[in-house]
Amino acid sequence: MFTPAHRRTVKSRLRFVSCCWAAVIWVSSPMLADEKEKDPATLSLEVRVDEIFRGDIPRTVAELRGMEERQTTxxxxAIEATVGIQAGMAHGSGVIISEDGYVLTAAHVVQQAKRQDRKIYLRMHDGKRVLAEPLGLFRTLDAGLVKIIQTSENGSPLKWPFVEMADAKSIKPGQWIVVTGHPGGYKRGRKAVVRIGRITSANKEVIVTDCTLIGGDSGGPIIDMNGQVVGINSRIGRRLSTNMHVPVSTYHDHWLRLSQGDVWGSPPNGRPYIGVRGEVDGEEARVVELVPGQPGEKAGLEVGDVILSFDRRDVDSFTVLQELVSETAPGETVPLRVRRGEKEMLLGIQIGRRP
Structure with missing residues (x-):
């Protein structure tokens, strides 16, 4: 299990911003933490606020004010640690969880950059753009890890704002959480957008919340009211009240493989499929059959075409093509270079889901 070396004290800084649970919240200026020694009444109130954010009901004005103060900080x-991710044509979000720049995100946000061995860029809360690289991907649960590699002008490492990962045992249905991300992708001058909601169910494979997500939020964090990451935005539900997130336990349990850059598993939204059949034992990836209505036919492939490259990687057999397709995800569009007779052409194919 990974624990960031540099931790910050959360409870002494916790303050709250608003009681509008479903609203999008914009924060423009921080509030100062109370540095004075707390009396027993204050400590008792903090205990009650903890209980309320775990699912209890507030009963007094003082408790509502305590909730308000807690949420502000x-x-x-959350906003300071949330980043926008630009990975080629893909846009998403992430969250910094260590001072030296490890970033949790969703695997599908950075998988194409990882496959093509490309660097990516992160947008910090102040708009600054920094260089990073994708590390490991656990595609089955949609967990991804990124490392900031930007250095100072003299080459020394920089320190980054971060929030730590929660103990997975602390996650309970009914608890209040904050969700941040960059819906629609990063927009200049706009900080991460915040939503408030609750965890409706949780297990080792998925957390479900009632916080609305849209494209661009993928990879952003869900954070508990102690200021710790409990999950990562993954998939948009069919209803507004059912949105899926990667549990933080996934990152704890598989930290070594993720940090070493391993890629394993299949996408959670189905196996990738292009509807093309060929000769497995052949010396080239020649198309012998196209499944009607499937991605290959829709992309313009024809029987007899020879596929030369897939996603900018050379293809010299149908077996190689199958392996490359298996590394993609349904919905992703990749370039396809083919030979038809004496001509070569470039097509774009959108990966489908195996029926």
Whole structure:
């Protein structure tokens, strides 16, 4: 299990911003933490606020104010640690979880950059663009890890704002959480957008919340009211109240493989499929059959075409093509170079889901 070396004290800084649970919250200026020694009444109130954010009901005005104070600093911390991710044509979000720049995200946000061995860029909360590289991907649960590699002008490492990962045992249905991300992709001058909601169910494979997600939020964090990451935005549900997130336990349990850059598993939304059949034992990837209505036919492939490259990687047999297709995800569009007779042409194919 990974624990960031540099941790910050959360409870002494916790302050709250608003009681509008479903609203999108914009934070423009931080509030100062109370540095004074807390009396027993204050400590008792903090205990009650903890209980409320775990699913209890507030009963007094003082408790509502305590909730308000708690959320302000949690939101501020979440925004400072949330980044926008630009990985080629893909846009998503992520969250920094260590001072030296490890970033949790969703595997599908950076998988194409990882496959093509390309660097990516992150947008910080102040708009600064920094260089990073994708590391490991656990595609089955949609967990991805990124490392910031930007250095100072003299080459020394930089320190980054971060929020730590929660203990997975602390995650319970009914608890309040903050979700941040960059819906629609990063927009200049706009900080990460915040939503408030609750965890409706949780297990080792998925957390479900009622926080609305849209494209671009993928990879952003869900953060508990102690200011710790409990999950990562993964998939948009069919209903507004059912959105899926990668549990933080996935990153704890598989940290070594993720940090070493391993890629394993299949996408959670189905096996990739292009509807093309060929000779497995052949010396080239010649198309012998196209499944009607499937991606290959829709992309313009014809029987007899020879596929020369897939996603900018050379293809010298149908077996190689199958392996390359298996590394993609349904919905992803990749370039396809083919030979038809004496001509070569470039097509774009959108990966489908195996029926």
């Amino acid at each position: 949690v939101v501020k911390m």
